[in-house]
Amino acid sequence: MPDLAASRPAHSAHSVHRGTDLLPILHAPRARLLNNRRQTVVVLVVALLLLAAVVLTGRLLDGAAQQTDFTAKNLAPSLQHLFGTDWMGRDMLARSLAGLSTSVLVGLLAAGTSAVLALLLGTAAALGGKKADTAITWLIDLMMGIPHIVLLILISFAIGRGFWGVTIGVALTHWPNLARLIRAEILQCKESSFVAVARKLGRSPVRIALDHLLPYVFPQLLVGLVLLFPHAILHEAAITFLGFGLPPEQPAIGIILSESMSYLSAGMWWLALFPGLALIATVFLFDRAGSNLRTLIDPHRSQE
Amino acid sequence: MAARVAQQLVKFIVLIFAVSVVAFFLVSISPIDPVQANVGQVAYLNMSEAKRAQLAEYWGVGTPLWERYGHWLGSALQGDLGLSLRYNAPVTDVIAVRFANSAALMLVAWVISGVLGFALGIVAAAFKDRWPDRLIKGYCFLLASTPTFWLALVFLIVFAVWLGWFPLGFSVPIGVAPGDVTLLDSLHHLALPALTLSVVGVANIALHTREKAIDVLQSDALRFARARGQSTAGALLHHGLRNLALPALTLQFASISEIFGGSVLVEQVFSYPGLGQAAVTAGLGGDVALLVGITILSAAFVFGGNLLANVLYGVIDPRIRRAERKENHA
Numbered sequence: 001m002p003d004l005a006a007s008r009p010a011h012s013a014h015s016v017h018r019g020t021d022l023l024p025i026l027h028a029p030r031a032r033l034l035n036n037r038r039q040t041v042v043v044l045v046v047a048l049l050l051l052a053a054v055v056l057t058g059r060l061l062d063g064a065a066q067q068t069d070f071t072a073k074n075l076a077p078s079l080q081h082l083f084g085t086d087w088m089g090r091d092m093l094a095r096s097l098a099g100l101s102t103s104v105l106v107g108l109l110a111a112g113t114s115a116v117l118a119l120l121l122g123t124a125a126a127l128g129g130k131k132a133d134t135a136i137t138w139l140i141d142l143m144m145g146i147p148h149i150v151l152l153i154l155i156s157f158a159i160g161r162g163f164w165g166v167t168i169g170v171a172l173t174h175w176p177n178l179a180r181l182i183r184a185e186i187l188q189c190k191e192s193s194f195v196a197v198a199r200k201l202g203r204s205p206v207r208i209a210l211d212h213l214l215p216y217v218f219p220q221l222l223v224g225l226v227l228l229f230p231h232a233i234l235h236e237a238a239i240t241f242l243g244f245g246l247p248p249e250q251p252a253i254g255i256i257l258s259e260s261m262s263y264l265s266a267g268m269w270w271l272a273l274f275p276g277l278a279l280i281a282t283v284f285l286f287d288r289a290g291s292n293l294r295t296l297i298d299p300h301r302s303q304e
Numbered sequence: 305m306a307a308r309v310a311q312q313l314v315k316f317i318v319l320i321f322a323v324s325v326v327a328f329f330l331v332s333i334s335p336i337d338p339v340q341a342n343v344g345q346v347a348y349l350n351m352s353e354a355k356r357a358q359l360a361e362y363w364g365v366g367t368p369l370w371e372r373y374g375h376w377l378g379s380a381l382q383g384d385l386g387l388s389l390r391y392n393a394p395v396t397d398v399i400a401v402r403f404a405n406s407a408a409l410m411l412v413a414w415v416i417s418g419v420l421g422f423a424l425g426i427v428a429a430a431f432k433d434r435w436p437d438r439l440i441k442g443y444c445f446l447l448a449s450t451p452t453f454w455l456a457l458v459f460l461i462v463f464a465v466w467l468g469w470f471p472l473g474f475s476v477p478i479g480v481a482p483g484d485v486t487l488l489d490s491l492h493h494l495a496l497p498a499l500t501l502s503v504v505g506v507a508n509i510a511l512h513t514r515e516k517a518i519d520v521l522q523s524d525a526l527r528f529a530r531a532r533g534q535s536t537a538g539a540l541l542h543h544g545l546r547n548l549a550l551p552a553l554t555l556q557f558a559s560i561s562e563i564f565g566g567s568v569l570v571e572q573v574f575s576y577p578g579l580g581q582a583a584v585t586a587g588l589g590g591d592v593a594l595l596v597g598i599t600i601l602s603a604a605f606v607f608g609g610n611l612l613a614n615v616l617y618g619v620i621d622p623r624i625r626r627a628e629r630k631e632n633h634a
Contacts (some may be wrong), residue, residue: 145610
């Protein structure tokens, strides 16, 4: 963004002329090219664009990803095949992109479902009376007590493998943290004076929920959703890698990496390196976007 | 103190019981036909209808869920978790052997990642917004987005395939009698999986410690210590370390769940014969008894860690000790 740099005031010195007298500025933070707000917006836009691009190219390349070319197998990365080719002559770039688009789809569905579950259960715990609270808190403790991967193996065993199996499994395992957060937020809001005033003024519980509680938890929910997404993708890849997720014929990063294990000792490092890097880039971008969004939205962190 | 421990223990037992119910329920609704999964495709097709029915009855296909669970719980309380089909041995035996392997791996990773993460967090806070801080922060953020199994694969490529420093997998050399395996051999095979797991575990604790250390550095006590002429490092050592160690310890105990999950993936990459690999084999092979056993053990491991953290907190932190004493007097 060149115009941004140009529009910055030229004097970032420690004093400015204002009229005739010289005012010393005691606190002069270094001027930044992008402040946090702009940075967040840029990261979010880039992340969303990348998401759209990955899903689109992944869909378009689905044919190319499956296409085998036995005259061009086991090729190291070159200009023609940026990520190299595998033992069946499939282009690894096309395969990685197609795999990422599947991952993104699973991630979106799972993170969305998980966030809705967290909102419902967190709200029910906070507002549903002592019994509901105890039951849901127990459920959260229980879910957090079993390691995610073990729970995912169990769920995949229970409902079968494949696209929907993974999506449901990841959705069912990721809500507890967010639910706990939402419960705490709502409890805090419920005790606040503005809700007490609204109640005294005769507002109905539904109106209070819609006008006061929902706006109160919405930022947390949004941030939670954005942060759940990369997590969901990572767990999808992990469970697919172990053999419990997507079926082998579907292009997926987990499948690519697990298949690459048989070829690593033959020195075909590109089979594992690049698809993994593509996954990390996607996850990293969304993780940063979510964290920046939190700093921006969360009043407790607005001073950072 | 004793009352608190007892209360935690009761919670522990009830939670383990709940985990066993959930695990049992989940494996029971599985679409995988136990008869078909256990005798294999070919044998199943060649089998007579009567034989299939007989086996179905043997695996308890007809009996209702609660009856089977009661049966299982009855023997589980006597220490019998059933027979593992894949390993052809009692589940308790399989788990005992595998747990020893996994425990070594997880313990090493747990200690290294904890100490390293703690140190990195303090260094980052001491150099806040300067290049060491940026470097450590960037490293942690990047690591949080890295799939454990991919890092394991990269380490495998670099250290085992290219450099040849470490073996490609397994916990002991192939073709050597169990009696001839030396401790050095075992450590040699443990090194790479443990390294992967430690490197991944650092991120969380380092970032957390950094936040806390920044708070501590801005506290009045630290400002006064530095005004007296103490160096930043000295002030942190004398006034910050105890404050910082407590939350870090809690976090590290809470991260046992993640280390367990990571070890499942790492064991799979390195063919390391631990619990995680057994869980994957059990899950893929329809070994219901083993899967339930491992789930319960992993949950006990995680809850046990949290329990220990709670108890340790009471022992180390004088504020909690005093609060409890006051409660008892009242």
